[in-house]
Amino acid sequence: MKIEHFAINVADPVAMATWYVEHLGMRAVVASTEPPCGHFLADDSGAMMEIYHNPAAGVPDYAAMPPGRLHLAFESADPKRDAARLIEAGATHEEDVALPDGGLIVTVRDPWGLAVQLARRGKPLG
Secondary structure, eight states: OOOOOEEEEOSOHHHHHHHHHHHHOOEEEEEOOSTTOOEEEEOTTOOEEEEEOOGGGOOOOGGGSOTTTSOEEEEOSOHHHHHHHHHHTTOEEEEEEEOTTSOEEEEEEOTTSOEEEEEEOSSOOO
């Protein structure tokens, strides 16, 4: 078994998917403008996330969730530089965490409130 995708219910999946493609290097594998406007986005390894809107399920208040409850993490060679670039594109800074192994995680919130970690590990995972 391997993960096919994980999904998040958001209020504006078209705008969010566009932002992730433009600013985080994702590519749209599926991009629907018909409700629920499902967008499957993949990184260069093929890992995918689905962004859609299902009003009946309720859109969580991502901005109110601490990053320790829910976050999406991206590898970054320079988390501070990438955070500054994302902040210019509408993200907001949440926190910086220096790791004991010399790594750094900078967390920002995307324009919809979802916590996004930019991680440079001192010792790679896996």
